[in-house]
Every structure is written in C-alpha cells, then in structure tokens.
Amino acid sequence: MKDKIRIASGQGFWGDLPEAPVQQVTNGDVDYLVMDYLAEVTMSILQKQKNKNPNLGYARDLPELMKKILPICLKKNIKVITNGGGVNPADCADEILKHAVDLGIEKLKIAVVLGDDIHDRLDELVEAGAELNNMETGESIKSVKHKILSANVYFGAMPIVEALRNGADIVITGRTTDTGLTLAPMIYEFDWDEKDYDLMAAGTVAGHILECGAQSTGGNFLGDWQSIENMAEIGFPIAEAFPNGEVIITKHENTGGKVSYETVAEQLIYEIGDPTDYITPDCVADFTSIKLEDLGNDKVKVYSVKGKPETEFYKVSCSYEDGYSAVGSLTYSWPQALSKAKAADMILRKRLENLGLQFDEIRTEFIGYNATHESLAKVIDEDDINEIVLRVAVRSHDRDAVKRFGQEIAPLILTGPPSVTGFAGGRPKPSDVVAYWPALIPKKYVTPKVKCLELA
Amino acid sequence: MMRIKLIDIAHGRSGDKGDAANIGIIAYDDKGYEIIKKHLTAEKVKKHFAGICKGNVDRYELPNIRALNFMLHNTLGGGGTVSLKHDAQGKTLAAALLRMELEV
Numbered sequence: 001m002k003d004k005i006r007i008a009s010g011q012g013f014w015g016d017l018p019e020a021p022v023q024q025v026t027n028g029d030v031d032y033l034v035m036d037y038l039a040e041v042t043m044s045i046l047q048k049q050k051n052k053n054p055n056l057g058y059a060r061d062l063p064e065l066m067k068k069i070l071p072i073c074l075k076k077n078i079k080v081i082t083n084g085g086g087v088n089p090a091d092c093a094d095e096i097l098k099h100a101v102d103l104g105i106e107k108l109k110i111a112v113v114l115g116d117d118i119h120d121r122l123d124e125l126v127e128a129g130a131e132l133n134n135m136e137t138g139e140s141i142k143s144v145k146h147k148i149l150s151a152n153v154y155f156g157a158m159p160i161v162e163a164l165r166n167g168a169d170i171v172i173t174g175r176t177t178d179t180g181l182t183l184a185p186m187i188y189e190f191d192w193d194e195k196d197y198d199l200m201a202a203g204t205v206a207g208h209i210l211e212c213g214a215q216s217t218g219g220n221f222l223g224d225w226q227s228i229e230n231m232a233e234i235g236f237p238i239a240e241a242f243p244n245g246e247v248i249i250t251k252h253e254n255t256g257g258k259v260s261y262e263t264v265a266e267q268l269i270y271e272i273g274d275p276t277d278y279i280t281p282d283c284v285a286d287f288t289s290i291k292l293e294d295l296g297n298d299k300v301k302v303y304s305v306k307g308k309p310e311t312e313f314y315k316v317s318c319s320y321e322d323g324y325s326a327v328g329s330l331t332y333s334w335p336q337a338l339s340k341a342k343a344a345d346m347i348l349r350k351r352l353e354n355l356g357l358q359f360d361e362i363r364t365e366f367i368g369y370n371a372t373h374e375s376l377a378k379v380i381d382e383d384d385i386n387e388i389v390l391r392v393a394v395r396s397h398d399r400d401a402v403k404r405f406g407q408e409i410a411p412l413i414l415t416g417p418p419s420v421t422g423f424a425g426g427r428p429k430p431s432d433v434v435a436y437w438p439a440l441i442p443k444k445y446v447t448p449k450v451k452c453l454e455l456a
Numbered sequence: 457m458m459r460i461k462l463i464d465i466a467h468g469r470s471g472d473k474g475d476a477a478n479i480g481i482i483a484y485d486d487k488g489y490e491i492i493k494k495h496l497t498a499e500k501v502k503k504h505f506a507g508i509c510k511g512n513v514d515r516y517e518l519p520n521i522r523a524l525n526f527m528l529h530n531t532l533g534g535g536g537t538v539s540l541k542h543d544a545q546g547k548t549l550a551a552a553l554l555r556m557e558l559e560v
Contacts, residue, residue, distance in 0.1 A: 041537055136474060215469075222550055223467035223484075262467065262482070265521045269480025271471040273527055275518050288518050322538060363533070363540040372548040375507040376555055393540035434537045436474065 002031075005189050007182055007206070007239045011035040012213025014042050014059050014084070020213065020236045021065060025072050027252040030238060031189075033073065034181040036211050037062070037084035043175065044319035044434040046086035047119070047150035057088030058095075058172075066170070067099040074105065074169065081160055081181050085172040087117055087150060090451070093172045097453050108455040111163030113173035115448045118316065118441075119151045125445055132316060132439040144437060147320040153441060154315045156281030157203070158194065159448035160184035166452055175317065177280050179207030182239060190243040200283035201307025202245035205290055208278070209249055209267050209302065210237050216249060216267035217298075218257035223266065230256025235298075246303045248295070261294040264302070268292075281315075281443075284308040314446055318437035323360065323397040324430040328409035329367070330390050331422030338382040340417035341366055341390040347416050348392060351408055357401040365391045389422065395433060402430040463554040466492060470550035473527070475535035476511070477546030479553050482523040489522035495558045501526050504556050505549075526553075 008030040010021030014037040024033055037059045050057030062084040073080060085092045093110045100108050118125060122145060126132060132141040152175035161184050163171045171184075183203030186192060192199045209216045216237045218228035235255025240248040249264055251257060268287060272278060275287035289306035332340040345364045352362070367389035370377035394405045406427040413420050465488035468481040481496065483489035498515040505513075511529030518525060532546055533539035543549070 220469070220547075221467075222469055222554075262484075265482050265523065266467065266469040266480070268521060269478075269482065269518065269523050269525055270469045271473060271478055272480070272525060273473060273478065273516075274514075275516050275525055288520055290520055292521060325537075325540060327540070361533075361540055365542050367542065371542040373552045373555070376504070376552050391542060395538070395540055432537075435534075436536050438474065 001191060001243065002189050003243065005032065005185060005241050006030040007032040007034055007185055007210065007241060009034055009210035009213050009237045011037060012211065012215060013037065013039055016213050018061070022069055023252070023255070024236055025069050025076065025078050027255060029076070030078055032185045033078055033080045034210065035082040035084060036178040036181060037082060038086065038175060040317055040319070040436055041434065043087060043150050043152055043317065047319070050087050055091050058086040058092035059084035062092060063095040063099055066096045067103065070100060070105065071103060074108070079164070079169055079185070081171045081184060083173045083176045083181060085112065085174050087152070087174060089113065089172045089174045093453050096170065096172070097455065100455060106455060109168050110170045110172060110453045111166055111168035112451045112453070113155065113159040113163065113171065113176065113448055114451060115446060116153045116155050116174040116176070117151070118153055118446065119148065122148065122151055125441070128445065130441050130445050132441060135438050135440055141437065141439065144320045148437070149319045149321060149434065151316060151318040153446050154281060154317065155448050156180040157184035157187055158282070159450055161187045162450045164188040166450065168452065178211035179204045179280050180282060182207030182210050183282060186241050194282070197283045197307035197309055198305060199245045201285035202247065202305040203241070204278070204280050204283060204285045204307070205287070205302060205305050206239040206241060206247040209264060210239055212267060212270065213237070214257060215270065216264055217251050217259050218263050221263055221266060223262045228258050232256060245305065246301060249300045249302060250298055259298040259300055261292055261300060264292060264300045279311060281310060283310050312443055313440040314443055316439040316441050318439065319434045320437060321432060322435035323395060323433045324399045324402040325393060325395040325433050326402045326406050326428040326430050327391065327393040328406065328428040329422065330409065330412060330420050331387060332390065332417065333387045333419040334385065336383050337385050337388040338366060338369060338380065340420070341388045344390055344412050344416045344420070345392060348408060348412060352405060355404060357404055358398055359394045359396045359401060361395045363393045367391055399430050406430070457559055460491065460558045460560055462496070462556045462558060466554065468550040468554065470546050470548070472532055472535060472545040475530055475532050477528045477531045477549050479526045479528065479550050480523055481526070481550070481553060482521060486522065489519065491558065491560055492524055493517065495560055496524060498526070500556070501553065504553065505531070
C-alpha cells in the first residue's frame with residue numbers, strides 16, 4: 001500500500017482553463033488527474049447534442065485533451081478519472097481509444113461507468129413505485145414527464161473504485177458526483193472500508209475542495225484578492241492524501257495563486273446547505289468537524305473529518321423544457337446615461353405591450369449601476385455617470401413573443417434616447433429555457449455498471 | 457455601541473442551489489467570529505436582502521472555520537437557465553452581504 005497519493009484537479013467545470021490539466025501532469029509528480037465537467041445545465045446541453053447525433057453527448061474537447069496528455073500520463077503512470085462522459089460515456093471512451101491507436105499506444109485500459117442515465121426508464125421506474133417527486137416542491141413528476149430532456153442518477157465513488165480494481169488507466173463516467181472522483185482513488189489505493197464513514201467523509205471533503213479547480217488556490221477569492229500573485233499562471237489544487245484520512249491541499253511549485261487557510265475555507269463553504277449534513281451517495285459528511293491548519297508554503301492540512309452512513313437514496317437530476325428566453329442590451333453614454341437607459345426601457349415595454357405580447361417575466365437591469373446588487377446598489381448621480389448598459393431579458397412559453405422582443409431592441413437606436421451604441425451580433429434569438437427537477441430514487445432501482453475497453 | 461463594517465472583519469463566497477443562494481461568511485479571526493456569531497442573524501440578512509430574497513433565510517454555524525452559512529431561498533429568479541438575472545447563480549451576493557454594517 002502506498003503511504004501517500006497525490007490527486008490533481010484539472011477542470012472545475014466544462015469550459016475551464018484548457019491548459020490546466022496539461023500543467024497538472026507536467027509541472028510535477030501526481031498519481032491521479034481528476035476532472036469535473038458536469039453542472040446541471042451541462043447535462044441538458046449534452047442530451048440535446050446526443051438527440052441530434054447519437055454518437056455525441058460527451059465533453060467534446062475531452063478526447064482531444066486526452067490525445068495531448070495520454071503519452072505523459074502513461075509514462076508517469078498517472079490515472080485519469082473524469083465525469084466528462086456526460087450522457088454518452090461509451091462513445092467518449094471509444095473516441096479516446098481511437099486517439100490512443102493513432103498515437104501508437106499498445107497497452108491501455110479505459111473503464112466506462114454506465115447506468116446513471118434513466119431517461120429511457122422513467123415510465124418503468126414510476127410504474128415500479130419510484131415516485132421521483134420534486135424534492136423541493138413535492139410535486140408529482142407526472143406534470144413534466146412528457147417534457148423531460150434528460151434524467152440522470154448521481155453515482156458516487158464505488159463504481160470508479162471497481163474500475164480501478166479492474167486495472168483501468170482511464171475512468172470515464174456519466175453523472176458521477178464531483179466529490180466521488182477524488183474519493184475513489186483514496187478508497188482504492190488505501191483499501192479503505194466503504195463503511196468507515198469518517199474516511200469516506202475525509203475523501204469527500206477533499207473532493208469538495210478540488211471540484212471547482214482554482215477556486216481553492218486563489219481564484220475568485222473574496223478575501224485579500226490583490227495579494228494573490230501571478231493569477232495568469234494559477235496552479236490548480238492537488239490533494240495529497242494519506243491512509244489515515246488526513247489530506248494536504250497544495251499546488252505545484254512555481255505556479256501562481258495561493259493555498260492558504262482563507263482560500264481553502266472559502267471553497268469549503270461554497271454551495272453547501274446544512275454543513276452537518278453534506279449528503280453524497282458515499283456518506284453524509286459533517287463540515288463542522290473539519291479542521292484546517294495552514295502549514296505555510298502553499299500547504300493546508302485538512303483533518304479530523306467526521307462522517308455518517310450514506311442514505312438509502314440516489315439523487316436524480318432531470319431537466320425539462322420550459323419555454324423560451326432572450327436577452328438584449330444597449331449602451332448609453334454621458335450625459336444622463338442612466339436616465340436615457342431608463343427611458344429606453346419604458347419605450348420598449350410600451351411597444352411590447354402595444355403588440356399584445358405575453359411574457360412570463362420581463363426583467364430590466366442597468367449594468368454599471370444595479371445588475372449585481374439590485375436594491376443594495378448605492379444611489380448614483382444619473383446625470384453624471386459615464387455610461388450604462390441597459391440589459392433587458394424576457395421569458396415566455398410563446399416563442400413568437402420572444403422572437404418579436406428580439407426585433408424590438410435595435411430599433412431603439414434610431415427611435416429612442418440619444419448617444420446609444422453597443423448593438424452588435426444581430427438580433428437576440430430565442431433560446432430554450434431548461435428547468436430542473438431534482439428528485440430522489442431508492443438505490444435498489446439503479447445499478448451502476450462498469451465496462452472496460454482495452455488495447456493489449 | 458460602535459459600527460463595524462462586515463467587509464473589514466470577514467470574507468466569503470456565494471453560489472447557487474437551484475433557486476436558493478448560499479452565502480458563506482468567514483471571519484478573519486476569533487474575535488470577528490464572536491461578532492458575526494452574535495450579530496449577523498438570519499433576520500438581519502433577510503432584511504438586508506429585502507426585495508432580493510423572497511423566501512426564508514436559514515443560518516448555520518461552522519465554528520471550526522469561524523464561518524456562518526446562509527441559505528437564501530427563492531432568491532435567484534427561478535435558478536438555472538430559467539432565471540433572467542445577470543447574476544443567475546448568485547456569484548456576487550457574498551460581496552453584497554459584506555456591504556452590511558453591524559452595530560456592536
């Protein structure tokens with residue numbers, strides 16, 4: 001058994017720094033590269049791509065990235081774990097295998113975790129007694145079932161552990177929890193008992209710190225952000241894990257950013273609810289038990305984490321179509337920039353009303369004044385501010401109404417208040433609104449499957 | 457009685473959970489934590505975000521990292537891609553809370 005493993009985070013979301021995973025495997029020694037690609041909105045985008053082309057539905061830049069880093073990973077024996085398989089992990093793995101063949105690689109094992117996609121099984125599952133009621137509102141899924149675009153169960157670490165035990169060099173999953181990607185190699189390497197909930201919680205907390213990439217190494221840091229050096233070359237986090245559950249969060253030497261008590265603490269409280277009840281498929285972690293110790297030199301020790309048994313449910317995330325939206329903007333300059341923007345908004349609303357268009361919501365924001373802090377924004381001098389961006393967004397179940405809104409923005413330039421610019425890129429077009437349906441499903445209804453592809 | 461700017465004694469981060477926003481506020485030191493623990497109540501946060509937060513505010517304590525976590529329900533205009541807000545994920549709400557001043 002190894003006495004320590006180093007797990008590197010390579011992506012905090014689909015669209016994160018393309019160089020980050022390359023840097024993580026080249027700038028120093030690591031044992032694992034973990035990459036989180038999936039946000040709720042990502043699953044519906046991927047499902048739409050798969051509907052158009054059944055061979056797609058995964059993070060399309062992932063096979064390209066693997067082509068780039070695979071030779072280094074194999075040479076240095078770095079295993080890659082990612083949920084970038086989206087709604088089609090099997091084809092994603094095939095594509096990576098093709099690149100491996102092109103590279104002349106002779107020995108490679110890619111494991112695919114399947115079974116999380118329950119879109120085609122919804123009727124069967126509801127009939128069998130899985131209620132899938134909305135866990136926030138309690139509503140029955142029947143009201144939206146016909147509109148559902150995607151439905152995926154969040155698996156935890158164990159299917160990945162199985163893949164690693166099968167000798168996988170690369171593990172491609174669909175909807176696996178972000179935290180499971182990091183916990184899995186610890187269970188595998190240290191032979192942890194999956195019923196040892198303190199250890200499960202320790203690995204889960206490490207996963208939470210890694211899952212948003214550089215948000216734990218000085219990115220998006222609201223403390224003394226100006227003290228963060230060299231953000232241009234920011235190092236992504238690395239979890240140095242030990243068999244007793246202690247973890248040191250660090251980053252490669254000679255990279256930018258910072259790992260400190262404060263940068264790690266900010267990530268710990270990011271997107272959590274009740275801190276004593278951080279629920280994953282693997283355990284329930286108690287974030288109030290976590291101890292942090294700043295060791296200096298970009299090292300923070302995370303220890304003393306306590307956990308409780310996992311629940312009997314998997315979380316399910318369904319997405320469904322819920323109308324259309326569009327956003328338009330125009331920029332007004334001094335003098336009276338804000339007054340002009342407000343007048344333009346009134347003119348636009350009057351025109352939409354005269355047309356008799358039905359919207360579920362029309363929302364106006366003045367960027368440069370109140371778009372982020374709304375009623376908390378400080379009052380400004382409407383006559384003297386340099387410029388204001390008028391941003392108007394609409395949502396409707398009537399696609400034509402949203403389309404017509406898009407045609408009413410540009411005319412404001414010649415038919416409204418003066419010194420206005422910033423209309424580029426054509427008319428705002430209606431885009432699909434995708435809503436979420438979070439639910440729980442008893443674990444007995446869903447079984448993860450691990451499939452291996454091999455070059456030998 | 458004195459007025460303390462929250463931004464002088466704490467930092468934080470915010471994000472989304474569906475239509476709810478989570479705002480974590482972390483004190484820079486133990487003294488700061490005692491102040492926020494006593495004075496930064498759910499009621500004050502709800503009042504601060506009047507007009508923005510349309511639901512309840514839940515408050516949780518994490519004394520181990522000198523932090524409080526607030527869940528602001530019904531705050532993000534529907535959340536996800538439903539929301540028409542420029543900041544649909546509540547990314548800037550931690551900074552908005554740090555605008556608060558506390559009477560201590």
